[in-house]
Amino acid sequence: MGKGDEPGKILVVSSVPDLAEITEKAVSGSFEVAYASNEQEGLEKARKEMPDMIVLGYIEPQGTAFNLHRKLRGGWITKNIPLLIVDLYPQDQSRRVLTMEEGLQIEADEYIAGEDYEAISRLLEPARFREKLDTRLRERVNTFKEALLDPNTFCVTWEQIAGRGAFEMQQEEIIDKVYEAVQGGIANGISVTDNPGGNPAISTEMLCIEIKKLGIEPLVHLACRDKNRNEMESMLYGLSALGVRNVLLLTGDAPSDAAFGGKSKPVFDLDPIHVLQLVEMMNNGLEHEVLGKKRVLAPTDLFAGVCVSPFKQQEAELMGQYYKLSKKIQAGAKFIINQVGFDVRKLHELLTWLKVNGYNIPVLANIYILPYGTAKFMNASEIPGCVVTDKLVAELAEEKKAEDKGKAARLLRAAKMYALAKGMGCAGAHIGGIGISYDMVEYIVRKGEELAEKWQDLVAEFDYPQKDGFYLFEKDPKTGLNLDKPTPRPRKPSLKSFGMPSPPIMYTFCSVAHVLLFNPNSLLFKLFRPLARFIDSSRIQKAVFGYFEHLAKVAFFSCMNCGDCAIFDVAYLCPMSQCPKSQRNGPCGGSHEGWCEVYPDERKCVWVKAYERWKARKAEDKIGAYITPPCNWELWETPSWLNFYLGRDHTAKRLGVKPPGKSVSAKADVAKGAEKAAQA
Ligand code: SF4
Numbered sequence: 001m002g003k004g005d006e007p008g009k010i011l012v013v014s015s016v017p018d019l020a021e022i023t024e025k026a027v028s029g030s031f032e033v034a035y036a037s038n039e040q041e042g043l044e045k046a047r048k049e050m051p052d053m054i055v056l057g058y059i060e061p062q063g064t065a066f067n068l069h070r071k072l073r074g075g076w077i078t079k080n081i082p083l084l085i086v087d088l089y090p091q092d093q094s095r096r097v098l099t100m101e102e103g104l105q106i107e108a109d110e111y112i113a114g115e116d117y118e119a120i121s122r123l124l125e126p127a128r129f130r131e132k133l134d135t136r137l138r139e140r141v142n143t144f145k146e147a148l149l150d151p152n153t154f155c156v157t158w159e160q161i162a163g164r165g166a167f168e169m170q171q172e173e174i175i176d177k178v179y180e181a182v183q184g185g186i187a188n189g190i191s192v193t194d195n196p197g198g199n200p201a202i203s204t205e206m207l208c209i210e211i212k213k214l215g216i217e218p219l220v221h222l223a224c225r226d227k228n229r230n231e232m233e234s235m236l237y238g239l240s241a242l243g244v245r246n247v248l249l250l251t252g253d254a255p256s257d258a259a260f261g262g263k264s265k266p267v268f269d270l271d272p273i274h275v276l277q278l279v280e281m282m283n284n285g286l287e288h289e290v291l292g293k294k295r296v297l298a299p300t301d302l303f304a305g306v307c308v309s310p311f312k313q314q315e316a317e318l319m320g321q322y323y324k325l326s327k328k329i330q331a332g333a334k335f336i337i338n339q340v341g342f343d344v345r346k347l348h349e350l351l352t353w354l355k356v357n358g359y360n361i362p363v364l365a366n367i368y369i370l371p372y373g374t375a376k377f378m379n380a381s382e383i384p385g386c387v388v389t390d391k392l393v394a395e396l397a398e399e400k401k402a403e404d405k406g407k408a409a410r411l412l413r414a415a416k417m418y419a420l421a422k423g424m425g426c427a428g429a430h431i432g433g434i435g436i437s438y439d440m441v442e443y444i445v446r447k448g449e450e451l452a453e454k455w456q457d458l459v460a461e462f463d464y465p466q467k468d469g470f471y472l473f474e475k476d477p478k479t480g481l482n483l484d485k486p487t488p489r490p491r492k493p494s495l496k497s498f499g500m501p502s503p504p505i506m507y508t509f510c511s512v513a514h515v516l517l518f519n520p521n522s523l524l525f526k527l528f529r530p531l532a533r534f535i536d537s538s539r540i541q542k543a544v545f546g547y548f549e550h551l552a553k554v555a556f557f558s559c560m561n562c563g564d565c566a567i568f569d570v571a572y573l574c575p576m577s578q579c580p581k582s583q584r585n586g587p588c589g590g591s592h593e594g595w596c597e598v599y600p601d602e603r604k605c606v607w608v609k610a611y612e613r614w615k616a617r618k619a620e621d622k623i624g625a626y627i628t629p630p631c632n633w634e635l636w637e638t639p640s641w642l643n644f645y646l647g648r649d650h651t652a653k654r655l656g657v658k659p660p661g662k663s664v665s666a667k668a669d670v671a672k673g674a675e676k677a678a679q680a
Contacts, residue, residue, distance in 0.1 A: 007029075007030060007031055007032050008030075008031045008032070008051075008052040008053075008137075009031060009032045009033075009034055009049060009051040009052055010023055010027065010031045010032070010033050010034070010051055010052060010053045010054075010055060010133070011033075011034045011035075011036065011042070011045055011046055011049065011051040011053070011054045011055070012033060012034070012035050012036070012054075012055045012057065013035075013036045013037075013038075013039075013041075013042030013045075013046075013054060013055070013056050013057065013059065013065075013068065014035075014037070014055075014056070014057025014058055014059060014088075015037055015038065015057075015058055015059050015060045016057060016058055016088065016095070017035065017037070018088060019055060019057040019086060019088055020033055020035040022086075022088075022124050022126075022129060023055055023129070023133075025126045025129075026126045026127075026129040026130040026133060027130065027133065028126070031052070034049060034051065038059060038060075038064075039059055039064050039067065039068045042054075042056075042059070042068055043068065043071060043072070043075075046072060046075075046077075046078045046081065047075065047077045047078060050077060050078075050081065050298060051081060052081070052082075052137060052140060053081065053082045053083070053084065053133065053136055053137055053140075054072060054078075054081055054082070054083050054084070055083075055084050055085075055086060055133075056068065056069060056072075056083060056084070056085045056086070056097070057085075057086050057087075057088060057097060058087075058088065058089070058095045058096070058097045059097075062094070062095075062096070062099075063099075063102075065085070065097045065098060066097075066098055066099075066102040066105075069083065069085065069106065076241060077241075077298075080140070080242075080243040081140075082110075082136040082137060082139045082140055083110050083136070084110055084111075084112065084132065084133065084136050085097055085098065085106060085110055085111045085112065085113070086112045086113075086124070087111075087112060087113040087114070087120065088120070088124075089117075090113060090114050090116065090117055090120055091117050097113070098111070098113070109135075109136075110136065112124075112132065142217060142245050142246065142301070142303060143188060143189075143216075143217050144157070144188050144189035144217035144219060144246050144303070145217075145245070145246065145303045145334075147188040147189075147428070148188070148335055148362050148364070148427055148428055149362065149427075153188075153428075154422050154427070154428055154429070154449075155188045155189070155362075155364065155427055155428030155429075156186060156187045156188055156189075156428055156429055156431065156441075156445055157187060157188060157189040157190065157191050157219055157364060157428065157429075157430045157431070158177075158181060158187045158189075158190055158191070158431050158432070158436070158441050159190075159191045159192075159193065159430060159431065159432030159433075160174045160177065160178075160190060160191065160192045160193070160207075161192075161193050161196050161201075161432075161434065162174070162192050162193060162194075162195075162196070162201040162202050162203075162204050162207055163201055163202065164199070164200055164201050164202065165202065166202065168202075171202055171207065174192070174207065174211075175210065175211075175214070177190075177437070177438055178190055178211050178214050178216060179214060180438035181216055181438060181441075182214055182215045182216050184438055184442060186441060186442055186445050187216065187441065188217065188428070189216065189217045189218065189219045189246060190208075190211050190216055190217075190218050190219065191218070191219035191220075191221060191248065191430065192204040192207050192208055192211070192218065192219075192220065192221060193221050194220075194221040194222055194223040194226075194250070194252065195223060195225070195226060195252070196253075197253055197256055197383070198225065198252065198253040198254055198255040198256040199256045199258045199259075200258065200259050200260070200264075204220055204221055204222075205220055205222075205235055205238070205239055205244070208220045208239070208244050209239070209242050209244055212242070212243055212244050217245075217246055218244055218246065219246040219247070219248055219305075220239060220244060220246065220247050220248065221247075221248045221250055222235065222236075222247050222248065222249055222250065222275070223250045223251065223252025223253075224249075224250065224251055224252055224267065224268055224269070224270050224271055224272060224275065225251070225252030225253065225254070225255060225266055225267060225268060225581070226252070226255075226264070226266075226267055227267055227269070228267050228269035228270075229269050229270050229274070229278070229630065232269075232270060232275055232278065233278060233282075236278070236279065236282060236300070236302060237282070237300065239302075240282070240300040240301065240302060245300075245301050245302050245303050246302075246303050246304075246305075247279070247302055247303070247304050247305070248304075248305050248306070248307065248337060249272040249275045249276060249279075249304055249305070249306055249333075250272060250306075250307055251268070251271060251272060251581055251583065251588040251589065251590075252268075252581075253384055253590065253597075254266060254384075254580055254581065254590070254597060254598045266580065266581065268581045268582045268583070269630060269631075270630050271583055271584065271585050271630070272306050272307075272328060273324070273327050273328055273331045273585045273627055274331075274585075274629070274630045275304075276304055276306070276328060276331035276332045276333055277331050277332065277627070279300075279302045279304045279332060280331070280332040282297070282299070282300045282302060283299055283300050283301065283302055284299060285297055285298065285299040303334055303335075304332065304333065304334055305333060305334055305335035305336060305337060305364075306325070306328045306333045306335075306336060306337075307336070307337050307338070307339060307589060308321055308322075308324075308325045308328075308336055308338055308339070308350065308589070309321050309338070309339035309341075309385050309589035310338055310339070310341065310346045310347060310349055310350040310353075311338075311339060311340075311341030311343060311346045311387040311466075312470075312591070313387075313466040313467075313468070313469045313470065313592075313593050313594075314470055314593060314594045314608065315470040315489060315611075316594065316607075316608040316611035316612055316615075317587065317591050317593075317594060317605065317607075317608055318470055318472060319472075319611055319620065319623070320586050320587040320605075320607045320608065320611055320623060321586070321587065321589070322353055322472070322624075323586050323621075323623035323624035324585060324586025324587065324623075324624070325353075326357065326359075326624045327585055327586065327624060327627050329359055329361060330627065331627060333361065334361070334362075335361060335362045335363070335364060335427070336350070336361060336362070336363045336364070337363075337364045337366055337430050338350060338363065338364075338365065338366050339366065339385045339386060339387075339589050340366050340368045340378070340383075340385070340386040340387070340432075341366075341386070341387040341388075342370070342387070342388065342389075342392055342417075342462060342464050343387070343389070343462065343463070343464040343465060343466075343469075344417075344420050344424075344458075344459055344462035344463070344480075344481070345459075345462075345463070345465070345471065345475070345480065345481055345482060346471075347365060347420075347421070347424065347426075348424050348481040348482050349471060349472050349473055349482055350363060351363060351424055351425055351426070352472075352473050352481075352482045352484060353472060353473075355484070356473075356484055356486075362426075362427030362428070363426045363427055364426065364427060364428045364429065364430040365417065365418075365420075365421030365426040365428070365429050365430065366430050366432065367414050367417045367418055367421065367429050367430065367431045367432070367444065368386075368414075368432050368433055369410055369411065369413075369414045369431070369432070369433030369436055369440065369444075370388065370392075370396065370410055370413070370414075370433070371396070371406070371410060371433075371434070372393075372396040372397060372399070372400045372406060374433075374434065375388045375392060375393050375396045376393060379392075379393045381592040381600065384589070384590030384592070384597040385588075385589035385590050385597075387466065388464075389464045389465070389466060391464055392464050396410070411440055411443055411444060411447075412447065414431070414433075414444045414448075415443065415444045415447035415448040415451060416448070416451060416458045416461065416462070417429075417448075417462070418431075418444055418445065418447075418448025418449075418451075418452075419448045419449075419450075419451035419452040419454075419455045419458060420455050420458055420459065420462065422448065422449075422452045422455065423452055423455025423456065424455070424481070429444075429445075429448070431444060431445075456479065459479060459480040459481060460480055463480065470487070471487055472486060472487060473485060473486055473487060474486070474487050489615075491615060491616065491618070503571075503612070503613040503614075503616040503617060504613070506556065506572065507571060507572055507613045510567070510572035511572070511617075514568065514572075518568070518644060518651075520655055520656065520657050525645070528645060529645045529646075529660065530660075532641070532642050532645035532646055533645075533646060533660050535642060536642050536646055542638075542639065542642065545639055545641075545642065546637075546638065546639035546642075549639045549640070549641055550639075553640075557572070557573070557574040557577065557578075558574060558577040558578060559574060559577065560574070560576045560577045561636070561637050561640075562576050562631050562633075562635065562636060562640070563632075563635030563636050563637060563638040563639070563640050563643055563649070564631045564632045564633075564635045564640065564643065564649045564650055565640035565643075565644070565649060565651065566584050566628055566631070566650075566651075568651050569584060569585075569628040569651075570584070570606060570607070570610045571609070571610035571611075571613040571614050571622075572613070573606050573609055573610055573613075575606060576631065578603075578606045579596075579605075579606040579607070580596065580597075580598040580599070581598075582631070583606075583607065584628040584629075584630070584631070585627060585628050586607060586623055586624075587605055587606075587607035587608070591605040591607075591608065594608045607623070610623065611623060626654065628650065629650045632649070632650065635648060635649060644657065645657070646659055646660065647659040647660070
C-alpha cells in the first residue's frame with residue numbers, strides 16, 4: 001500500500017506500547033508503524049496521516065477505546081480506514097479494551113479478544129497477526145483496479161443502466177443483480193451509466209455508493225454533458241471520500257428532449273481530457289489558495305478510464321478518435337473501454353495502435369448482447385457511436401426466427417466476442433445490454449473461456465466492414481486482423497467532393513492573418529501589442545473595439561464571444577459555436593459517416609472538417625499536438641484579440657506571450673512599439 005514506492009502506514013493507538021511492538025514485529029518493515037498513546041493523539045494522527053489501517057488497544061481510562069472507535073467509524077475522513085481492536089490482557093479486567101456490552105456492538109471481524117491469555121498470545125504471534133492484519137487491509141484494496149492491472153486475470157465488468165425516478169423497479173433490479181454478482185463472484189466490477197442517451201436518470205454516483213456497500217467495486221460513468229468543472233470536482237471528491245474510486249470519464253451523448261420542461265442546457269464545460277487532468281491533480285494533492293495562502297488537499301486515489309470509438313467509418317473521424325485518445329493517455333487515462341461495435345478487425349486496430357505507439361494501457365472490450373430491435377436502432381445511427389452493419393442486422397433477423405427469438409445465438413455471439421477479446425490481448429470484458437441477467441453474464445464468461453483457446457477460428461465470423469470504411473492498418477491476410485503497417489493515407493481532399501476547395505479559402509486567409517498578426521515574432525504583433533494595451537486601458541475604447549471585433553468574428557466564425565478563442569486549435573473553426581458539445585481537444589464519439597451526432601446529414605463534424613483542412617496542408621498531427629485547456633469563463637464577452645495580445649488567453653499562454661509590464665504607461669508603450677516597428 002502507500003503511494004508509489006512509499007510503504008503503507010499502520011497507526012497503533014494504545015496506552016500500552018506493547019501493541020506497537022507486536023505490530024512492528026508482524027509487519028517486519030513492510031509497513032511504517034505510527035504510534036499514539038491517547039485518544040486525542042490517535043484521532044489527530046488518524047485524520048492527518050490517513051493510515052492504511054488502525055490497530056486499537058487499551059486506552060486509559062476504560063471506555064476511551066470504545067469512544068475513539070465510534071469517532072473513527074463515524075468520522076468523515078476515517079470511516080473507511082480498516083480497524084482492528086486487540087485485547088492484549090484479557091485476564092486483567094482493568095485493562096480490557098472493551099466491556100462485554102461494548103464488545104457486542106463491534107463487528108466480530110475487527111475484534112481480537114477472549115478470556116484465554118494463551119489463545120490471544122497465539123493469535124498475536126507475528127505470522128498469525130500479520131495474516132489478520134492482511135485480511136483487514138484487503139478491505140481497502142481496489143479489486144477492480146487490481147484485476148484490470150493483473151496480467152494473469154481477465155477482468156470482467158457488468159454494465160447497469162440506471163433508470164429515472166427514486167423508487168422504481170429498475171433501480172431495485174440493479175441492486176438485486178449486484179447481490180447476485182457478489183454471490184457469484186465472476187464480475188470484478190459493476191459499472192453504471194450516467195443519464196443514458198442524454199435522458200434524466202437517477203444519480204449514478206449515489207447508486208454506485210450503494211453498490212460499494214454491497215461488496216463489489218463500482219465503476220462510475222461521469223459524463224461531461226451535465227456537470228461543470230465545480231460540479232465535477234465536487235462529485236469526484238465526494239466519491240473518493242465514500243470509498244468509490246473507479247471512474248469512467250465520458251463526453252456524454254447530447255441531451256435528449258425528455259427532461260423537465262424540455263431539452264436541458266448542455267454543459268460540456270470540460271472534456272474528458274480536462275477531467276483526467278483534474279483527477280491527476282487531485283490524486284497528487286490539489287493545490288489551491290485560501291486568502292493568499294497556498295493549501296494542498298489530501299490526495300485521492302481515483303482510478304480513471306476513458307472511452308474511444310474505434311469503429312468510425314471515415315479516415316478523418318477515426319484519426320480524430322486516435323489523436324484524442326493519445327491526449328487522454330497523456331492526461332492520465334489508466335484504462336480504455338471501446339464503444340459498441342462488432343467488427344473485430346477494428347477492435348484489433350485499437351490494440352495495434354496502442355502497441356505501435358508504445359502505450360501499455362489495458363483495454364476492456366465492450367461486449368454488448370445485441371438483440372434485433374436494438375441492432376436496428378444502432379444500424380440507423382439512433383444510438384450515437386454504436387455501429388451495427390446491414391450484414392449483422394440481416395443475421396439477427398434470421399436468428400430472431402428461432403423459438404427463443406435468437407436469445408441463444410446472441411449470447412453465443414457475446415461469448416465468442418469474449419474469447420476474441422481475450423485472445424487478441426484485451427485486459428478484460430465490459431459486458432452490457434438491456435435486461436441482462438447474472439446467468440447470462442456467467443454463461444458468456446464460462447463459454448468465452450472455453451472458446452478462448454481457439455479464438456483465431458472465430459475472427460472470420462466477426463468480419464463486419466462498413467461501406468468504404470477506413471482501416472488504419474493494413475489487413476493481415478493470414479489472420480484477417482491487422483499488420484503493424486499503417487495503411488497509406490493519400491492526401492485526397494475529400495471536401496472537393498462537396499464542391500469546396502480544400503483547404504477552403506477561409507482557412508488560407510486565416511493562416512496568413514495568423515502568421516502576420518498572431519505570431520509573437522511578427523512585426524505586426526510587436527506593433528499591435530502596445531496598441532492593444534492602450535485600447536485596454538479605457539472601458540469605452542475596449543467596448544467599441546470588442547463590438548467591432550465580435551461583428552467580424554460572428555461573420556467569419558459564428559463567434560460566441562467566449563473571449564478565450566480556440567479557433568487556432570481547430571483549424572480556424574470555432575468549437576464553441578460549431579460543435580454542439582464545445583469539444584476543444586478532438587471529436588466526441590458520436591459522429592456518423594462524418595456528420596455531427598447532433599445534426600446528422602446536415603452539418604459535418606467540426607473535427608472532420610479540421611482534419612481535412614490540416615491534412616491538405618500535411619499538418620493533421622496538429623490535432624494531437626497539445627491539450628487545449630477548458631474555456632476560461634472569466635474572459636467571457638471580452639475582446640479575444642486583446643486577450644491574446646495582452647497574454648490573458650490560453651493561446652497566448654501556450655505561445656509564451658506574457659502580460660505587458662505595468663511600469664510603462666499604455667501611451668508610452670504604443671510609442672515604443674511604433675518606434676520598434678519603424679526601426680524594423
Ligand atoms: S461537431 Fe463533432 S465533436 Fe462536436 S458534437 Fe458534433 S460529432 Fe461531436
